[in-house]
Amino acid sequence: MRRLLPADDTVSPPLSRERWRDRGYHEAWERALTLGPQTVIEWVTAAGLTGRGGAAFPTGQKWASVAQSADPVKYVVMNADESELGTFKDRALLTRDPWGALAGLAIAAFAVGAHEAYVYLRGEYADVERLLEEALALAPWAEAGSYPLAVRLIRGAGAYIAGEETALLNSIEGRRPEPRVKPPFPTARGLWGHPTVIQNVETLANVAVLLAHDVAWFRAVGTEAAPGTKLMAVSGHVARPGVYEIPMGLPLWTLLTAPEYAGGIGGSGRLRAVLLGGAAGTFLTADECRAARLDNLALQPFGASLGSGAVMVFDDTVEIRQVVRQVAGFFAEESCGQCVPCRIGTRRLLEQLSASTLDIERLRDLGGAMRDASICGLGQTAPQALLSYLDRPSLWPRTSKEEECHA
Amino acid sequence: MRDTVSLTIDGVPVSVPQGTTLRAAAEAVGHEVPTLCWHENLAPANACRACVVEVEGSRALVAACSRVAEPGMVVHTRSPRVERARRVVAELLASAVDISLAPTVAALVEETQSEPERWEGARTAPPVRDDNGLYVRDYAKCILCYRCVEACGAEAQNTFAISVAGRGFDAHIDAGWDRAMPESDCVFCGNCVAVCPTGALMDRTEWTLRQEGRWDEAAIHTTDTVCGYCGVGCALTLHVLDNRIVKVTSPDDHPVTHGMLCVKGRYAYQYVQAEESGDGPLV
Amino acid sequence: MKESNPASIQSLLADLPKERASLLPALWRVFEADGVLTREALAAVGEALDVPAAEVYGVASFYALFHVEAQERAPVRVCTDVVCSLFGAQELLNALRGRREKPVYAATCLGRCDAPPAALVGRQALAPASLEGVDAVLKGVQP
Numbered sequence: 001m002r003r004l005l006p007a008d009d010t011v012s013p014p015l016s017r018e019r020w021r022d023r024g025y026h027e028a029w030e031r032a033l034t035l036g037p038q039t040v041i042e043w044v045t046a047a048g049l050t051g052r053g054g055a056a057f058p059t060g061q062k063w064a065s066v067a068q069s070a071d072p073v074k075y076v077v078m079n080a081d082e083s084e085l086g087t088f089k090d091r092a093l094l095t096r097d098p099w100g101a102l103a104g105l106a107i108a109a110f111a112v113g114a115h116e117a118y119v120y121l122r123g124e125y126a127d128v129e130r131l132l133e134e135a136l137a138l139a140p141w142a143e144a145g146s147y148p149l150a151v152r153l154i155r156g157a158g159a160y161i162a163g164e165e166t167a168l169l170n171s172i173e174g175r176r177p178e179p180r181v182k183p184p185f186p187t188a189r190g191l192w193g194h195p196t197v198i199q200n201v202e203t204l205a206n207v208a209v210l211l212a213h214d215v216a217w218f219r220a221v222g223t224e225a226a227p228g229t230k231l232m233a234v235s236g237h238v239a240r241p242g243v244y245e246i247p248m249g250l251p252l253w254t255l256l257t258a259p260e261y262a263g264g265i266g267g268s269g270r271l272r273a274v275l276l277g278g279a280a281g282t283f284l285t286a287d288e289c290r291a292a293r294l295d296n297l298a299l300q301p302f303g304a305s306l307g308s309g310a311v312m313v314f315d316d317t318v319e320i321r322q323v324v325r326q327v328a329g330f331f332a333e334e335s336c337g338q339c340v341p342c343r344i345g346t347r348r349l350l351e352q353l354s355a356s357t358l359d360i361e362r363l364r365d366l367g368g369a370m371r372d373a374s375i376c377g378l379g380q381t382a383p384q385a386l387l388s389y390l391d392r393p394s395l396w397p398r399t400s401k402e403e404e405c406h407a
Numbered sequence: 408m409r410d411t412v413s414l415t416i417d418g419v420p421v422s423v424p425q426g427t428t429l430r431a432a433a434e435a436v437g438h439e440v441p442t443l444c445w446h447e448n449l450a451p452a453n454a455c456r457a458c459v460v461e462v463e464g465s466r467a468l469v470a471a472c473s474r475v476a477e478p479g480m481v482v483h484t485r486s487p488r489v490e491r492a493r494r495v496v497a498e499l500l501a502s503a504v505d506i507s508l509a510p511t512v513a514a515l516v517e518e519t520q521s522e523p524e525r526w527e528g529a530r531t532a533p534p535v536r537d538d539n540g541l542y543v544r545d546y547a548k549c550i551l552c553y554r555c556v557e558a559c560g561a562e563a564q565n566t567f568a569i570s571v572a573g574r575g576f577d578a579h580i581d582a583g584w585d586r587a588m589p590e591s592d593c594v595f596c597g598n599c600v601a602v603c604p605t606g607a608l609m610d611r612t613e614w615t616l617r618q619e620g621r622w623d624e625a626a627i628h629t630t631d632t633v634c635g636y637c638g639v640g641c642a643l644t645l646h647v648l649d650n651r652i653v654k655v656t657s658p659d660d661h662p663v664t665h666g667m668l669c670v671k672g673r674y675a676y677q678y679v680q681a682e683e684s685g686d687g688p689l690v
Numbered sequence: 691m692k693e694s695n696p697a698s699i700q701s702l703l704a705d706l707p708k709e710r711a712s713l714l715p716a717l718w719r720v721f722e723a724d725g726v727l728t729r730e731a732l733a734a735v736g737e738a739l740d741v742p743a744a745e746v747y748g749v750a751s752f753y754a755l756f757h758v759e760a761q762e763r764a765p766v767r768v769c770t771d772v773v774c775s776l777f778g779a780q781e782l783l784n785a786l787r788g789r790r791e792k793p794v795y796a797a798t799c800l801g802r803c804d805a806p807p808a809a810l811v812g813r814q815a816l817a818p819a820s821l822e823g824v825d826a827v828l829k830g831v832q833p
Contacts, residue, residue, distance in 0.1 A: 341496060
């Protein structure tokens with residue numbers, strides 16, 4: 001399934017004007033200008049598009065609330081900070097088809113009435129930065145001169161938390177990238193206090209392909225509740241790691257094993273578990289991987305969600321408890337330190353997981369408090385992978401001695 | 408009425424003026440919510456999370472110090488989730504920070520029947536910084552409530568001499584490059600000391616007397632007066648121990664100062680007590 | 691390595707609006723010029739943008755890619771996170787640490803899990819990274 005990712009036989013160079021036209025973005029932009037802001041938002045709403053960064057918030061609803069604001073100053077921001085563990089879909093998308101997300105950004109700005117846009121790119125992606133700089137210099141959406149839009153590229157400097165939308169705003173403003181308390185949401189008070197739409201790269205690319213076609217086309221793949229496609233970043237023990245575009249609702253097992261996707265379990269060839277959704281994700285056992293379908297509704301019974309689209313695959317030589325400890329290390333390193341549950345809690349989780357035996361009740365207590373009381377999604381989801389591991393004793397160390405330690 | 412909001416707190420219906428925080432609304436029905444970082448004269452930092460409450464329909468708990476009451480909200484200030492969060496917050500702080508001079512944190516530990524010993528691990532333990540004549544910084548006692556940063560910055564003093572630096576467990580208050588205060592932009596108003604809830608920032612006089620075992624809270628009496636250094640009319644509360652002024656504060660509810668003073672009002676008393684003339688910056 | 695001085699920083703930042711929002715781009719410019727954010731440089735950035743020094747330091751010290759102490763034009767970082775560690779990241783890190791005087795940093799996920807192990811040399815990404823690959827990039831950037 002290829003919508004966001006160009007087909008293999010695409011010959012026009014990624015940053016060429018031919019590509020802008022080949023991919024239908026010229027038409028999408030013209031169509032948006034013709035339809036007018038309100039109808040564009042109606043399309044996005046009717047398409048059932050939801051945010052692809054992890055939170056899956058309805059995109060049309062976000063835009064409508066900013067468009068309705070009486071504030072004459074509005075902003076749109078493309079969140080390309082992609083720093084979630086195991087996630088590289090936005091890098092792949094921007095590299096293989098940079099115009100898509102940028103066309104979506106222009107359309108978003110037009111739809112909500114913003115004349116200034118920002119692209120916030122993680123600092124580790126220097127290769128993508130060069131592409132985006134070139135793209136912004138060409139700015140094919142400015143050709144018609146029909147909608148004034150200034151786009152600025154901001155380079156991050158190494159901070160997972162800067163991908164949290166309000167921390168991202170603080171980073172752009174030159175402040176420490178600590179999350180702000182919500183409400184007010186950025187749609188009401190965002191950059192410098194003005195209404196702001198923040199969307200993930202992939203969400204914006206979806207807007208562009210939607211406007212290049214129509215609502216019925218968009219909804220023709222995926223599920224009723226989750227129309228469209230999803231980019232999945234598959235890594236670890238698979239035959240072909242990479243970014244794959246799937247119709248929402250595809251069986252996870254198909255993504256892992258089909259020749260057009262990851263092509264089968266790698267390493268020892270025997271699957272132990274998948275960490276789905278990133279650092280804030282959920283472990284699925286091999287059996288669950290055979291049963292799960294990839295859309296948020298279908299994943300609910302597993303206590304999982306698509307999250308960032310990361311699929312980290314572990315063969316049966318991997319000790320999952322070690323992965324859990326590494327995930328805890330990731331959060332301890334990336335916590336901003338603003339609130340107590342996350343600042344001290346992420347450190348304590350790492351310490352507890354580095355001990356020889358685990359006190360499950362204690363870990364659940366801490367995990368629950370972090371999930372409930374942290375300011376932002378980072379602290380709230382930091383215990384997620386651990387809690388999913390505790391819920392799946394079949395992933396615990398296999399020697400009977402270690403099992404006793406757990407119990 | 409258009410400018411009031413009706414909600415339910417712990418089953419009790421209550422109407423409050425629009426813009427009232429859940430903390431204030433809970434207080435109105437007599438269900439006090441514990442706070443650590445919140446200060447009546449500073450913008451809520453939302454950092455300690457001791458004041459979290461459960462709002463029905465909200466996935467995570469919300470900070471009562473900053474969340475404003477909305478019509479129809481159903482709020483629980485003592486639900487099991489709330490109590491667990493508070494207990495863990497207290498445990499985490501006590502496990503990482505020296506709370507011996509932090510009465511609000513100690514009270515929370517007590518109230519929630521916390522067991523900080525469950526979380527033995529890394530502690531915040533930088534050395535005491537005694538680098539100026541007026542106050543001492545002992546960040547092993549710092550809970551990172553942001554009060555000092557706010558008082559130094561936009562909320563009161565507008566000096567911006569300190570900021571949070573670093574991140575995660577290593578986040579800390581810093582005047583820049585861990586430098587001594589006399590090398591920083593500090594103007595020694597002591598407003599950071601006034602708002603510090605944990606003894607991490609302490610007037611040097613109090614610190615010295617405590618070191619010597621001569622600080623006796625019970626023996627201190629206070630006298631209110633008006634500062635005579637200029638015409639603003641700041642209210643001063645002189646704290647007197649053994650016939651000597653050992654500390655000057657201003658009432659938090661005073662309409663002029665809101666508890667804030669300048670270097671003269673807060674510290675210039677030292678110069679009338681000869682044997683203790685400061686060796687720090689004579690601003 | 692010749693570091694920026696207040697005068698050269700003024701000219702380095704001359705075209706940036708004198709406002710807080712210029713702070714992150716300004717820090718990048720100075721860091722790329724010097725390979726470090728020295729105390730003098732940060733103070734000059736604060737002067738140039740009218741941001742208090744303590745806050746400039748507070749921001750600079752937050753980000754993992756900035757260094758306020760060690761000096762090197764192209765710091766080496768090896769991703770030792772979940773996926774890369776399955777594919778020899780720790781061994782690469784150890785090997786690099788064993789033969790370099792300058793520090794080699796362990797990094798959290800660099801977003802290159804499709805070609806592990808990943809590394810950054812300065813801002814250049816290597817995936818998969820090897821000793822030889824790191825050497826080749828370093829050769830190109832050393833003065």
